[in-house]
Every structure is written in structure tokens, then in C-alpha cells.
Amino acid sequence: MSERSHHTIREAIRDRISSGEWAPGALMPGEVDLAGEYQCARTTVNRALQSLAEDGLIERKRRAGTRIKELPVKRARFEIPLIRQEVEATGAQYRPHLLLREVIDAPNAVTARLQMKTGDCALHLQTVHMADGAPYAYEDRWVNLEAASGILEAPLEEISANEWLLKHAPYSSGDVTFSATLAGPREAAALDIAEGEALFTIDRTTWQDNLHVTTMKLHYRPGYKLKAQV
Amino acid sequence: MSERSHHTIREAIRDRISSGEWAPGALMPGEVDLAGEYQCARTTVNRALQSLAEDGLIERKRRAGTRIKELPVKRARFEIPLIRQEVEATGAQYRPHLLLREVIDAPNAVTARLQMKTGDCALHLQTVHMADGAPYAYEDRWVNLEAASGILEAPLEEISANEWLLKHAPYSSGDVTFSATLAGPREAAALDIAEGEALFTIDRTTWQDNLHVTTMKLHYRPGYKLKAQV
DNA sequence: TTGGATATTATGTATGCACATATTAACCGG
DNA sequence: CCGGTTAATATGTGCATACATAATATCCAA
Structure with a gap:
């Protein structure tokens, strides 16, 4: 696992979100900028951001960019056991x-x-x-x-x-x-x-x-x- | 959205799993074979399979291949509302x-x-x-x-x-x-x-x-x- | 036969590129 | 100023390729 894998980058960005670096509702940097920061391809950032979007932390729209969610959706998951x-x-x-x-x-x-x-x-x-x-x-x-x-x-x-x-x-x-x-x-x-x-x-x-x-x-x-x- | 998007392919494979085409516990075809079947790149099949693995339907191991889970993990998800x-x-x-x-x-x-x-x-x-x-x-x-x-x-x-x-x-x-x-x-x-x-x-x-x-x-x-x- | 080195192979991941698509901004005629 | 057309742009996606990594199979020497 490289230091620039999409996992690593996802967690790095997750931390930056939770540290409050970008205000809730605010626009965060685009994929190209982030790719520059992390010295990786845009594709890799894209994967990381898509994963965060699935987790309900951010909201993405074409052309409009990526926003931090106002109230992050809290999702609970559990496995239904036999x-x-x-x-x-x-x-x-x-x-x-x-x-x-x-x-x-x-x-x-x-x-x-x-x-x-x-x-x-x-x-x-x-x-x-x-x-x-x-x-x-x-x-x-x-x-x-x-x-x-x-x-x-x-x-x-x-x-x-x-x-x-x-x-x-x-x-x-x-x-x-x-x-x-x-x-x-x-x-x-x-x-x-x-x-x-x-x-x-x-x-x-x-x-x-x-x-x-x-x-x-x-x-x-x-x-x-x-x-x-x- | 193309007919060969990873979404489409994921759902197609999901259907084949639930139809019982491959027995629980059995090995399913490798990424290369599936890519051939669906006329797409291995990358695309890879994305589809990773997504199914996250859903708990299959289990993937390097070199060993991809297996259908014996007892699929039943996961319930819900959003905790305010x-x-x-x-x-x-x-x-x-x-x-x-x-x-x-x-x-x-x-x-x-x-x-x-x-x-x-x-x-x-x-x-x-x-x-x-x-x-x-x-x-x-x-x-x-x-x-x-x-x-x-x-x-x-x-x-x-x-x-x-x-x-x-x-x-x-x-x-x-x-x-x-x-x-x-x-x-x-x-x-x-x-x-x-x-x-x-x-x-x-x-x-x-x-x-x-x-x-x-x-x-x-x-x-x-x-x-x-x-x-x- | 056994133990360990080595080769093989399926999946995992990064990258550059091309193009698709949605959305906003800019523009322009009336 | 309005309304609609057009351009610009950020994300979405697929592909070919290269290499990484883990698990297995194979082979060889003792």
C-alpha cells in the first residue's frame, strides 16, 4: 500500500474535514488542486472523494464542486447475526x-x-x-x-x-x-x-x-x- | 452512463450471484474473464467486484480469486435521524x-x-x-x-x-x-x-x-x- | 520426504488520457 | 431587464498500462 493510495488520501482528507479546516457548507478544493497537494493523479483523489461522499461527509456536484455537508448524516450499520x-x-x-x-x-x-x-x-x-x-x-x-x-x-x-x-x-x-x-x-x-x-x-x-x-x-x-x- | 459502466456490470453480476449461477463458496471467474464477457477493461470489472465485496456478497483474495460467500452477511443500515x-x-x-x-x-x-x-x-x-x-x-x-x-x-x-x-x-x-x-x-x-x-x-x-x-x-x-x- | 527458495498468478492500485455530463457563468438579442 | 443560447468547468467514468502484493504452486537440494 503506497503512501499515496486512495485509502491514505481518503483518511487524510477525512481528518482535515473533521478538524474543521473547511467550514460546514463550504466548498473544498477541487480534485485537481488536491491531486497537486498530495502529488498524485486526479483519479486517485476522485476515488477518495467518492468514498467520502458515500460515507455522507461531503456532497459532490459536477461543475459545482465538492461541499462539506452541513449536518453529516449519521449512519449506523450492523450485521444481523444468525x-x-x-x-x-x-x-x-x-x-x-x-x-x-x-x-x-x-x-x-x-x-x-x-x-x-x-x-x-x-x-x-x-x-x-x-x-x-x-x-x-x-x-x-x-x-x-x-x-x-x-x-x-x-x-x-x-x-x-x-x-x-x-x-x-x-x-x-x-x-x-x-x-x-x-x-x-x-x-x-x-x-x-x-x-x-x-x-x-x-x-x-x-x-x-x-x-x-x-x-x-x-x-x-x-x-x-x-x-x-x- | 454507458451500458458497460461499473454500475451496470455490478448489478449484472449481482443478479448472476443471486440467481445461483455460482454456488455459495465456489470460485467465480477472474477479472480478466469477466472483462472479456462484458467487453470492458479489467479495471471496470475490478470496480464492480470491489463494490460487491463491500456489500458482503463475495470475498476476494489476491492470487486465490473471488469466492461467493457461503452465508452472505446481512447488513442493516439506517440513518440515525435528528x-x-x-x-x-x-x-x-x-x-x-x-x-x-x-x-x-x-x-x-x-x-x-x-x-x-x-x-x-x-x-x-x-x-x-x-x-x-x-x-x-x-x-x-x-x-x-x-x-x-x-x-x-x-x-x-x-x-x-x-x-x-x-x-x-x-x-x-x-x-x-x-x-x-x-x-x-x-x-x-x-x-x-x-x-x-x-x-x-x-x-x-x-x-x-x-x-x-x-x-x-x-x-x-x-x-x-x-x-x-x- | 522435507524445507526453503523461486516462479506464477489473481487481485490491488496508480497514472495519463480521453471523453461524458451536469451545472453554472457569460453572453446577447430583443 | 428578460429569457434563452452558448461557453466554461468540475466531477464522472472508461481504458490501457505498469507495477505492487499476496497467496499458491513448483522445483530443487539436502
Whole structure:
């Protein structure tokens, strides 16, 4: 890695931005000037600046130049872990415990989310994710059988539905919402806690190529924390 | 934008990956081959593949080649909104309401987090973020005065501490954890709700150049959801 | 057979160049 | 002064090339 790599230059410029050398909203020097300063080609500066723009620190416009963002967008990223990996990382042994597995007409709320026809059948799963025999999280999931019919033969007592889906429909996208909910009777029983505890809850719907695959709600045991970096 | 731009090629390759053309874990063709296929320069393929690698779809090693990831890393990203913007987006009017503003010796838990010397003074703030006069979120914050002494003169009844800090120490990094907590007496009073409700809670510590600036805990009203995309 | 030196190869990166494109500034006729 | 045309310019992008670097394969000597 050269001393003038686009990485190096990007970090150098990042420092200059955060030191306040250019005021928020102000124009910073053009690519040609910076290339002169750093004794490198304009291409290299261009790469560095594009990367900073992706990070939300600057805003670039042709002809208009590059401006420091007024209020830098704070983006948090985190990796959504497989629960199995999350559990095993603590040294505990993971096992998914199936409470319910049925193929039934999905309720309207589910058919709407999965963009299925009303009355279509779907696989309904309720799973407690166990860590060393103790409940870790409770999951209520619906799977669109049109999108993943093979799951009916999957050994879901050994591999969680999520992991099976990841293996068989790996490159899907989806949306996620996080919220806090109170444990009702069902969640309390599944997680072996009292009703009225605060649960960290993840709602997730996943699709691949416009075909909706699955929607689920995941409740973690009280005390769970999700960490991310800005 | 040409038909052979690195964007186009990246998306084309992304589709081929998600179609399963190459098995997870398998080696995909080298840059030279792909460049041949797409009738473009290796440089262009390189850019496309680097971008896919950043997205976590593939793994690249010199000499060893490029492999499809076994379990693609699911990354969720979201932008942490300013509460003011979040409130104003709903059409409501935003105002921060200061419950407490004191400069005192910080407790040990705080000095540890902010890497301050024991007994150093810090600014302690308790704020209710109001939307059209109704409580929206409740924040408990400590500010390291060594890092942001100017905040003592800021009109915190008009601009929230967070926004002031963003303006005056804009390019900081930090970590964030999300959790679910039960409303205690203090949170219930501040948010005008009953004790025992489930609150979506964000803990956040922010620093700039190894100087810790602020740490805070933010409780949202029951029902709040944070949305992200995968 | 083994250990280490050497060659091979795929990706990583810098560069100069050409041209594309978006946006602003300048201009100019009415 | 207005409105539209044109020119100037900063960024966006692709390409050929050269060399760097890391990982692997190969070969040779002990």
C-alpha cells in the first residue's frame, strides 16, 4: 500500500474535514488542486472523494464542486447475526425448539405482507431459540410456500428456519423494524419469564426478486442489547 | 452512463450471484474473464467486484480469486435521524424541553464512559423532546466539558444538545446500542405514561479523535419503531 | 520426504488520457 | 431587464498500462 493510495488520501482528507479546516457548507478544493497537494493523479483523489461522499461527509456536484455537508448524516450499520452464531459466540450450545409447525390458510395480515392471494396456504412456525437449554429468543414466522416449498422437508429441530432459508434463498433483501414490546402470556411462556417484561423485538420481511419469502417477529429475552457502530 | 459502466456490470453480476449461477463458496471467474464477457477493461470489472465485496456478497483474495460467500452477511443500515427532523417529518412542531441542567462531578459510571478523570465536572442534561407539546422522547445526557465547553452558552431550550454538538463537533464517531427497557417512575413522568410500559431505548457514546464528547440514554414513547433496510 | 527458495498468478492500485455530463457563468438579442 | 443560447468547468467514468502484493504452486537440494 503506497503512501499515496486512495485509502491514505481518503483518511487524510477525512481528518482535515473533521478538524474543521473547511467550514460546514463550504466548498473544498477541487480534485485537481488536491491531486497537486498530495502529488498524485486526479483519479486517485476522485476515488477518495467518492468514498467520502458515500460515507455522507461531503456532497459532490459536477461543475459545482465538492461541499462539506452541513449536518453529516449519521449512519449506523450492523450485521444481523444468525441467532445460532450469536448464541455460540457466548460459548453456549444452540438448538431451535419448535413449538408449532402447521400449514394453514394464512390470516389476512400475513397474506398482505407476503403478497399472497387471500386464502393461500402458508407455513406457520413458532420457535424458541435455546441457548444451553434456556430460552434465548422467541420467533413467530410465516413462510410463503410458493417461494420456499422445500422447507417442508427441512429438519427444523436441527437447523432454524432462518438458517435454512439463508442457505436455500441466500441473496434476498428485506426490511426490518426494531421496537420494544411488553411480554404477553404467549411470549412469557415461551421465554420462561413473567408477563409485562420489556422485550426487544425485531419484525422482518424478506423477499427475493419481488417474490416475498417470509415474515417474522422475533422477541429477545429481557436484557438483550443490539450493538452498532456509527 | 454507458451500458458497460461499473454500475451496470455490478448489478449484472449481482443478479448472476443471486440467481445461483455460482454456488455459495465456489470460485467465480477472474477479472480478466469477466472483462472479456462484458467487453470492458479489467479495471471496470475490478470496480464492480470491489463494490460487491463491500456489500458482503463475495470475498476476494489476491492470487486465490473471488469466492461467493457461503452465508452472505446481512447488513442493516439506517440513518440515525435528528429527533427534530424525525418530529418535523410527521408535521408536528419540535421543541426540546429542559428538565435539568447542571454542572456537577460526574458519577463514576459516566467518567468511565467518557474517559474523564474521576471527580471532573461534566454537564448533565435531562431533556424531553416535545412534538406539538406532547412528549416524544426522554433523554439523559452527560457532556464532557473538556470536549465541548462552548455548550454552556448554548440556548438549549431552542436547539437540542444533540444538534448543538452536531454543529460544533460534527464529525465524530461513536457506538450505539439498542434495547428494550421498562419505564420507571422518572421515565413515566417525563413521557407522561404509566410505569411499566416498554420503551425503545438507545444508548450512545460519541467521541472525536479519541476525546470522548458525550454519552446519553434516549427513551422513546411506547410504540416507537426504528426502520432499516437490509 | 522435507524445507526453503523461486516462479506464477489473481487481485490491488496508480497514472495519463480521453471523453461524458451536469451545472453554472457569460453572453446577447430583443 | 428578460429569457434563452452558448461557453466554461468540475466531477464522472472508461481504458490501457505498469507495477505492487499476496497467496499458491513448483522445483530443487539436502
